[in-house]
Amino acid sequence: MRTVIFRTFAPYLSALMVLFSIFVLLRGHNEPGGGFIGGLIAASALAIFGIACGVASVRRAIVFHPMSISGFGLFIGALAGTLSFFKDQPFMTSQWLIFEMFGVEIALSTPLIFDIGVYLVVVGAIGSIALSLEERETD
Amino acid sequence: MTPAVIDDTTLYAVLAPFAAAVVAPILTRWFKHNAAWPLALVPALIFLHFAGFIAPVSEGQSFVAAKAWAPSYGINFSVYVDGLSTLFALLISGIGTFIILYAGGYLKGHPQQGRFFSFLFMFMGAMLGLVLGNNLISLFIFWELTSITSFLLIGFDHLRAASRRAAIQALVVTGGGGLALLAGFILIIAATGEIEMSTLLGSPDIIKDSGLYLPIFILVLGGAFTKSAQFPFHFWLPNAMEAPTPVSAYLHSATMVKAGVYMLMRMHPLLGDTVLWTTVLPLFGGVTLIVGTLLAVRQTDLKLMLAYTTVASLGLLVMLTGTSHEKALEGAVLYLLAHSLFKGALFMVAGTIDHEAGTRDITKLGGLRSAMPVTFVAACLAALSMAGLPPFIGFIAKEVLYYGTWGWLELGLPITIVAVIGNSLMLVIAAAVAIKPFFGPKVETPKHAHEGPVLLFAGPVVLSVLGLVLALTAHTTGVLFVGPTLASLTGVFAELDLHLLPTKINAPLILSLITIGLGITLFTQIDKLRALIASVLMAIGWGPDKGFDQFVSGVVSISSLFTRFVQTGKMQTYMLLTFGFTAIAVLVPAYLVDSFPAMPRMPDYRFYEWGILLIAVLGLIAVLVAKTRLTAIVSLGIQGFAVALIFMMFGAPDLSFTQFMVETLSVVILALVMTRLNLSPRDHRSVPQAVLTGVVAVAVGLGLTLTLLAITQQPFDSRLSDFFTEFSRSIAHGRNIVNVILVDFRGFDTLGEIAVVVLAGLCVLALIRVRTKPDEEELAAPSEISKSKPAEVR
Incomplete structure (x- = not known):
């Protein structure tokens, strides 16, 4: 698997994939995409990077343990739902903050935070599985 | 009188200890053991808050406050303040104040002291929520919270196997009883349609008339008897003495174990005064009283002696509550008050002795009175109250309860005899606890004994002196505390007149004299008595404590047998069964009701659509003819992409x-799993096996296809998609x-x-970790693996 071409190429490919996954995540509310699919793309990026350059470098690159990322995603996902309590509305009532910046309409919302949570959960969980399965090969 | 609605302050008073539980570890890190001083302010303020209710409650008023929690289910966080709950709330917060101080001194320098405070506060909040609970469901939640915090506190010293066993035992017994109580509550709600205690109490006969009285009675008793350690569930309480002494003094004598008695008293207007009630309760209570005192006499460990007398006292309280006789109930309330004060004090004394002298075995203690004068005085005052001697609250309690049992027509005589025997044995223990460690020649103890710090003796002194003060002001005690509480039990508000000393010579006085005489006689023979009981127990050889172990090991072996039967450990079997049953589930009902779809007409596909279908089919054929497993997996991917x-x-x-x-x-x-599992690259199934799995695979595929076709042939209900689109x-x-939507x-x-x-x-x-490296280092510190792994690989 670890040909020189693949090893040289993989980091760039992975970086592009992660960038693309974030793009897919953010456009999700209006175009095809969203947190789940974005998370899957990013997880495959991690898997490719791991196959090419070893799991150790992936773990260094993402700093946190993938399961911590996953747990954090679940945490902010749940937290996004509680923001509506401040307006005395039921759990997970969506809150919107729409404003213009440099002439572009920007919509911030609790569903967006929730979707980011979904993204992190999927990246973390699937990435964790893939990385720990890859680990054996390097032993 | 209907209860008046008050503001939310009382609700916050119940929640305050939980907030303190969060702050406690931080304060303990800053101030070490002196954090006890600021922390004790919390229960002290709660005490003052509830003290404000004494005057209106003693005039016969009651109060409610509520916050909606899950209103669609009728579940509210609501409190009901009347005589009974005020008395309990005052005991919990008042004794709690001194327990916090005591814990500060007792666990001084312990690395986990902050966590200990935290658990104590959580318990305090749970207990307050329990005794003030108005909504049955929130009451149940607090009830179980007390069991859970008790579990945490008993198992505080979790490195010792005995602590862990005691903690699990207490949780299983009281938690199991809690489930019975929940079932009872649900039956009450189902039978009456009411969920608030205050409305239930407004129509006392509602349960007795409902036809579900018997099951409700049994289930509520199941909860109350396990919590209050009634025979044969008494065994967990002495074992719970594995906990640090502040816990024993607070949970396992003064407050939590009284929750069961509280429940019986609270339910008395609703469930009490029936033939069943006045038969079952005195019977269990009486047996518990006698068994508890006899087992207490046998012990030589101070804490265990006190623990068994707690069991006995709880039995006495249940027995008195079971009479439904007004005077006996009054005795129960008085005894409840007296017991919380003297037992809390005595436990703290036992802990101080243990802390300062290094042992709590009374055969190894003696002559401590000059070394620990303050503790000695507190111990004497508390023990005199426990022995039921004037001028202490214990004496008044005993007089009133004798008056009650003697005057109870149905079963007065046997109950009175049981009470006299129990009380005289209680006197024996009180004497043993107060006299043995302090009098006589000085005995060499493991530590050089000296007086403890003020944190340690503040509690025992205040509680034991209170036992004297409340007795000296007997009339006020009666009007302010006993009368209103009694009114909660009987449902009738009556003026109460208590006296410190009996005004004339009557039956209770004579019974008291008999008790004292019998007690002193038995005390002189205590060693013989102890040997006798030990030999009897040896002859029986089996007890519920042993039974608990047998029960646990029985459950474990049955479940492991069952697990081995269900979980064969072969992946192939699991998959075959899962898919086999899926096939049956989709095909058989469709066949039975004949709901197979009509043959669909051939769709009009374009050539490239046919092409993609062809790719999918080719992928499947490739899976079937693949020589190696890896090829099969990749080929399956072709079909997926199509x-x-x-x-x-x-x-x-x-x-x-x-x-x-x-x-x-x-x-x-x-593919990664394949490489890890070291499977052989080829499939080695025999022909019959391959045929069987093939049949199952085709059946599932066919079943799901037919189901999908049948669904698409139904008329389409577009309401949901219209809604989402719009x-x-x-x-x-x-x-x-x-x-x-997502x-x-x-x-x-x-x-x-x-x-x-x-x-x-x-x-x-x-799962992957289990298979990587099963060496001890990883098993010991699983959290370290993730950190150390990258470095290792590098």
Whole structure:
């Protein structure tokens, strides 16, 4: 698997994939995409990077343990739902903050935070599985 | 009188200890053991708050306050303040104040002192919520919270096996009883339609008339008897003495174990005064009283002696509550008050002795009175109250309860005899606890004994002196505390006149004299008595404590037998069974009701659509003819991609997108699993096996296809899709309906799903770790692996 071409190429490919996954995540509310699919793309990026350059470098690159990322995603996902309590509305009532910046309409919302949570959960969980399965090969 | 509605301050008073539980570890880090001083302010303030209720409650008023919690189910966080709950709330917060101080001194320098404070406060909040609980469901939650915090506190010293066993035992017994209580509450709600205690108490005969009285009675008793350690559930309480002494003094004598008695007293207007009640309660209570005192005499450990007398006292309280006789109930209330004061004090004394002298075995203690004068005085005052001697509150309690049992017509005589024997044995223990360690020649103790710090003796002194003061002001005590509490039990408010000393010579006085005489006689023979009881117990050889172990090991062996039967450990068997039953589930009902779909007409596909279908079929054929497993996995991916293309062409880009990624990742992960599991690259199934799995595979595929066809042939109900199409943009500001459904309309489902994803990830990680390196280092510190792994590889 670890040909020189693949090893040289993989980091760039992975970086592009992660960038693309974030793009897919953010456009999700209006175009095809969203947190789940974005998370899957990013997880495959991690898997490719791991196959090419070893799991150790992936773990260094993402700093946190993938399961911590996953747990954090679940945490902010749940937290996004509680923001509506401040307006005395039921759990997970969506809150919107729409404003213009440099002439572009920007919509911030609790569903967006929730979707980011979904993204992190999927990246973390699937990435964790893939990385720990890859680990054996390097032993 | 209907209860008046008050503001939310009382609700916050119940929640305050939980806030203190959060702050406690931080304060302990800053101030070490002196954090006890500021922390003790919390229960002290709660005490003052409830002290404000004494005057109105003694005039016969009651109060409610509520906050909606889950209103659609009628569940509220609500409190009901009347005589009974005020008395309990005052005991919990008042004794709690001194327990916090005591814990500061007792666990001085312990590395986990902050956590200990935290647990104590959580318990305090749970207990307050229990005794003030108005809504049956929130009351139950606090009831179980006391069991859980008790578990944490008993198992505080979790490195010792005895602590862990005692903690689990207490949790199983009291938690199991709690479930019975929940069932009882649900029956009450079902039978009456009421969920608030205050409304139930407004119509006392509602349960007795409902026809469900018997099951409700049994279930409520199940909860109360386990919590209050009635025979034969008494065994967990002495074992709970594994906990640090502040816990024994607070939970396992003064407050938590009284929760069962509280429940019986609270339920007395609703369930009491029936033949069943006046038969079952005195019987169990009486047996518990005698068994508890006899077992107490046998012990030589101070804490265990006190623990068994607690069991006995709880038996006495249940017995008195079971009479439904007004005077006996009055005795029960008085005894409850007296017991909390003297037993709390005596436990703290026992702990101080243990702390300062290094042992609490009375055969190794003696002559401590000059070394520990303050503790000695406190011990004497508390023991005199426990022995039921004037001028202490214990004496008044005993007089009143004798008056009650003697005057009770139904079973007065046997109950009185039981009470006299129990009380005289109680006197024996009180004498042994107060006299043995302090009098006589000085005995060499493991530590050089000296007086403890003020944190340690503040509690015992105040509580034991209170036992004297409340007795000297007997009339006021009666009017302010006993009368209103009694009114909660009987439902009738009556003026009460208590006297310190009996005004004339009557039966109770004579019974008291008999008790004292018998007690002193038995005390002189205590060693013989102890040997006698020990030999009897030896002859019996079995007790519920042993029974608990047998029960636990029985449950474990039955479940392991069952597990071995269900879980064969062969993946092939699991898969075959799962898919086999799936096939049966889709095919058999369809066959029985004959709901197979009509043959669909041949669709009019374009050539490239046929092409993609062909690719899918080729992929499947490749799976079947593949020589190695890896080839088969990759070929399965071909079919998956073809399906993704089909989704794409029929206008489901999101679905198709996801299908692509899922296919890719599953092929990668399956291939990685293959390399890890060291499977042989080829499939070695025998022909009959291959035929069987083939049949199951075809059956599942056929079944699912037929089901899908049948569904699509139904008329399409478009209400949901219309709704989503219409409101996706206007309400949820999104044009991608799929995503809007996922994160907004059905966000709660997604929250559940991502929780499952996280859990699945953790489980897979754990499974892989198990197989990596089963050496001891990793097993000992699983959290370290993730950190050390990258470095190792590097």
